[in-house]
Amino acid sequence: MIISKTLRSLINFGPIILLYYLSISEIDTHFENFFEILSFNIQLIIIYFWVLKRPEVLGNGHIFFAGLINDVVMGIPLGLSSLTYLAVSLVATYVKNMTVNTRITTDWFTFFIAILFSNLIFYFLIINFSDLSISFVDISYNTFFTLIFFPFFWFIFSFYNSTLLINRYV
Amino acid sequence: MSSSRDDFGIAFRSALLQRGAAQKFSLISLIILAIIIFFLDTYNLKFMNPIRSVINDGIYRVSLVASSPSRFLPNLTEGITNLIGVKNENARLKKELEIYKLKELNVEYLTNQNKNLKKILETDETLFEKNIILSKVLIDKNSPYLKSIIINRGSQSGILKGMPVMDKDFLIGRIVETNYLSSRVLLLNDLNSRIPVTFGKNGVQAILKGNGGTKPVLEYLPEGYIVEEGVDVFTSGKDGIFLPGSPIGITTKNKEVKLFSEPSQLSFVKIDLAKKRKEDF
Numbered sequence: 291m292i293i294s295k296t297l298r299s300l301i302n303f304g305p306i307i308l309l310y311y312l313s314i315s316e317i318d319t320h321f322e323n324f325f326e327i328l329s330f331n332i333q334l335i336i337i338y339f340w341v342l343k344r345p346e347v348l349g350n351g352h353i354f355f356a357g358l359i360n361d362v363v364m365g366i367p368l369g370l371s372s373l374t375y376l377a378v379s380l381v382a383t384y385v386k387n388m389t390v391n392t393r394i395t396t397d398w399f400t401f402f403i404a405i406l407f408s409n410l411i412f413y414f415l416i417i418n419f420s421d422l423s424i425s426f427v428d429i430s431y432n433t434f435f436t437l438i439f440f441p442f443f444w445f446i447f448s449f450y451n452s453t454l455l456i457n458r459y460v
Numbered sequence: 461m462s463s464s465r466d467d468f469g470i471a472f473r474s475a476l477l478q479r480g481a482a483q484k485f486s487l488i489s490l491i492i493l494a495i496i497i498f499f500l501d502t503y504n505l506k507f508m509n510p511i512r513s514v515i516n517d518g519i520y521r522v523s524l525v526a527s528s529p530s531r532f533l534p535n536l537t538e539g540i541t542n543l544i545g546v547k548n549e550n551a552r553l554k555k556e557l558e559i560y561k562l563k564e565l566n567v568e569y570l571t572n573q574n575k576n577l578k579k580i581l582e583t584d585e586t587l588f589e590k591n592i593i594l595s596k597v598l599i600d601k602n603s604p605y606l607k608s609i610i611i612n613r614g615s616q617s618g619i620l621k622g623m624p625v626m627d628k629d630f631l632i633g634r635i636v637e638t639n640y641l642s643s644r645v646l647l648l649n650d651l652n653s654r655i656p657v658t659f660g661k662n663g664v665q666a667i668l669k670g671n672g673g674t675k676p677v678l679e680y681l682p683e684g685y686i687v688e689e690g691v692d693v694f695t696s697g698k699d700g701i702f703l704p705g706s707p708i709g710i711t712t713k714n715k716e717v718k719l720f721s722e723p724s725q726l727s728f729v730k731i732d733l734a735k736k737r738k739e740d741f
Contacts, residue, residue: 311526314519314522314523314526315526315527349485350486350487353490354493354494357494358497359519362515362520363519363520363523364603365603365606365636365637365644367501367502368498368512368515369493369494369496369497369498369499369501372490372494372497373491373495373498376487376491376494379487380491383474383487384471384472387474388467415498419498419502421652422606422652423651423652424605424606424672425605425651425672428605428672429605
């Protein structure tokens with residue numbers, strides 16, 4: 291009984307655990323050894339999907355802290371990733387408020403707006419307010435590949451959502 | 461028209477201010493908090509330094525632990541390879557190759573140094589005194605934007621910002637952030653890296669600029685200068701930070717430099733504390 295309860299809560303916390311783990315671990319999302327320009331941001335996909343589909347699973351506070359951790363690990367100014375993550379969360383919440391039922395195509399399109407918005411914030415802040423310089427081309431590639439990989443993760447997360455996740459609030 | 465604008469306003473306001481059973485914080489409050497933290501950190505206010513240092517040290521340690529599963533798989537593969545005996549042979553061959561490379565580099569370095577010493581050195585003798593410490597690479601997360609690594613030595617070990625970092629005898633980058641127990645090294649291929657270098661028989665001066673890719677490029681070359689392929693590139697020491705003559709890489713086409721040390725394969729690095737000694741004097 292206790293084991294099944296623990297397992298259930300562990301499954302419910304899956305997206306949060308994954309988000310924190312990706313932010314803190316040195317798992318790469320830049321595969322330059324395979325293809326120099328291939329990089330994507332799984333965190334943005336996780337945030338967008340779960341805020342859109344089941345916001346109770348991924349709290350804003352967790353998104354904020356995951357961003358702070360990511361900033362420390364990546365060596366970029368504190369608060370920057372938090373802002374970009376929250377920007378994605380804002381778009382997802384807005385889309386959720388405005389729509390009743392969405393399909394992968396609509397999710398994909400609105401996700402494009404979300405990552406465009408968040409990556410523009412990222413680029414604007416880092417170029418104008420920090421000593422770091424980053425390449426606009428790299429950000430564009432990252433945005434492109436994140437968008438390309440979205441459906442793949444959408445299906446995985448949808449499967450997880452529909453078959454494994456137990457709704458705690460029903 | 462006005463109704464759709466109202467809908468937008470309501471949905472947007474709701475998205476920003478909404479709180480519920482699982483959402484303990486509204487988005488707007490967290491966004492404001494993130495902006496405040498960003499500007500406090502960006503403008504490097506003094507009281508932020510110790511806070512950032514403690515946070516960094518803590519998170520780097522946790523990150524090291526969290527990354528252990530991702531390191532397990534390569535280690536396992538390496539273990540199997542070791543069993544078969546290929547690893548030993550590979551290591552022996554690598555060692556031999558390294559010795560030959562070093563010998564070749566030493567000869568070229570000495571020849572170039574003799575020719576250009578007076579011309580390229582504006583540093584004092586204390587820079588030649590080496591005081592090197594060994595450090596382990598804690599995190600080498602391969603970011604799509606920034607190329608840096610975290611090492612397990614910080615201000616406690618006497619590390620200061622700007623100190624050169626080497627892999628064997630090859631320069632790989634410099635310290636850009638120090639915490640009490642850890643430091644961040646900006647690698648040569650990072651977009652923000654600029655290193656004064658010298659190469660060729662005439663001791664041509666240039667700046668090696670990271671481009672975010674695997675091969676940094678030579679900039680600020682003499683007008684009309686054509687870079688030959690296969691020429692070794694060394695630090696010039698013009699900035700007074702790096703020791704002159706540290707090997708960096710070899711020129712390839714399009715003014716690019718192939719680094720001697722592969723940035724993604726670093727396990728242990730050496731930090732040259734010579735700069736600190738100079739500052740102490």
